[in-house]
Amino acid sequence: MSKMVPWLVLISMLLALYGAFVYAPTERVMGPVQRIFYVHVGLAWNAFLAFFVVFLYSLLYLVRGRRRDDMVAACSAEVGLIFTTLVLVTGPLWARPVWNTWWPWGDPRLTTTLVLWLIYLAYMVLRSQMEESEQKYKFAAVLGIVGFLDVPIVWMSIRWWTRTLHPVVIRSGEVRLEPRMFHALLIAVVAFGLLYLYLLQLRLGIEQSKSRIEQFRQQSGLAG
């Protein structure tokens, strides 16, 4: 099954490209630039999925204390952070030609994503500053839980904030999607979801090899 994943990623990515560039019609107002939407949203949804996985495995780690649960949380946070970074890059690329601004503060989605990015960057900073120990995994798990529970509250506050900041709210995603656009979006979401799984799998493999090397080292008394 796991050998299939890279092939599934390749096929679904090609399908997503076809969906975004050929199958989906050109948006009437925004023009061809709107096609970045499929990548942007595909990444964003899967970034949320990745952070949900961090939350879930952080909880599992605190409950049952298995080293592997922490590894899954750490690796998922890394992939989620990369996806979020790409969301924050593709967002301005889309916003500039459409709204004539790189950073539309009036869009609560993008701003919430920025805060999300900061939270998981802090998660990485915390991990990088601690030596391998149960304490590190516990601290990271606590941040993984607190960070994820914060997301809905961040979202609420930023939505209210933008409403008072900009009387005319920019509604980016609430445009009713044409069915073919919707199909293309679904394919993109699935394609990036498979990519997430594949990257997570690769990253976990590296992490497990690292821990096995560490195990041999300590058992043979090489560690100081």
Place this chain on the structure above:
Amino acid sequence: MILVQSVSKYFGYFPALRDITFGLDLGRFLTIFGPNGAGKTTLLKIIASLSKPTSGSVRIDGYDCHTQSQQIRGRLGYISHQSLLYPQLTARENLTFFGRLYDLRPLEARVQAALSGVGLQDWADQPIRTFSHGMKQRLTIARALLPEPSVLVLDEPFTGLDSYASEILRRLLHSLKNERRVLLMTTHHLGEGLDLADRVMILHRGQIRLEEEAYSYSREEFGRLYAELVSETR
């Protein structure tokens, strides 16, 4: 009484303690010897319920360290070379504060008795940052004894004490041995540890290398045996 049953503790893959088993009845005084990194402090922390073993269990007065750690903490006193006291508070305030955490009654009388017990009644209302090291150590002991623990754990209590303060501590430890209490101490000082204890243990690389009655050995014999056991590489 203490019952330690096949306790192991791993930090990552590093075995800090491997399959430690021993028991200790009321009225006994055990000294644990071992070089740095032997796992002495780790063992004491597990017994004091500050840390949980990776496998195995500790029972104190029948309470289990995994499910009843709160009861264990209530009947255990801990003394290390750090004072574990608040420098800005007075001796009385320190003891009163900790006494409340242990839910002791009648608190005032017990605090007063504890202060007199270590000869600090005249300094009771001085902030302890003005205390000498020896006075602090005595107050630390008073703090640990305040809840009348059935287990008293001492982690390198002689570290940093001058010879006068060591003498006081030695006399105090002698007087603390009684039938209602278990004492457990780690130390580097072979002489002091051997004289006070009635049972000795040598811990090396996380394993028990020796556990015997203390009277079996003279100082010289024990010193030689210790050097021999600890120099073994595996």
Place this chain on the structure above:
Amino acid sequence: MRLLRQAGWIVWKDLLTEYRGKEAFLSTVFFAFLVLIIFNFAFSPGSESTPEVAPGILWVAFTFSGVLSLNRSFLMEKETATLEALLLSPLPRGTLYLGKMAANLLFLLLVEALILPMFAVFFNYNLLPFSATLALVVLLADVGFVAVGTLFAAMAASLKTREILLPILLFPIVVPVLISAVKATGALLERLEFGELIPWLKILAAFDLVFVWVSYWVFEYVVEES
């Protein structure tokens, strides 16, 4: 009831310690005051932009001094190893958290009680007509800030880079608190109707409930040695 009484002893001990070493409290007040003044120079008060930036400046001062005092609360316990003494006692970890949190909250509220009059003078506001509502906003915001802050301060205290790590961990999480507090304070300063405040108060209350509860439960994993 027993929980509240036990937490109360921690508060008593913390505040008494702070009272004996007043320098820390006064330094924190002085620091918050300095932040107000520095921003005063940066934004030139009395100009048209004052009503827009004043609440922000106030909350930046509160947040910065809050981080400083949070960092101290566990650092002192670590230095004297008294944190170990607290963990050795039969006091439940959750109770320890509530006590530490309440002490930090009171400390921060005291600092703010001294800073608010200075803010009123330097930014030329009369805070008296809405002081009760303002107190509610400050209280709700502080509870949330200190709830997460106490949890993270306990984590940061065991790291070498604690001074910088605490704000890195804390600031992104308290974004909703900061936004709500600033907007609510702004609405008060501009004498808007109470209805304008309600969404912000709701967000603050939600944040407080979620994070006091979560921190209470996860605190034991943060302080217990592995």
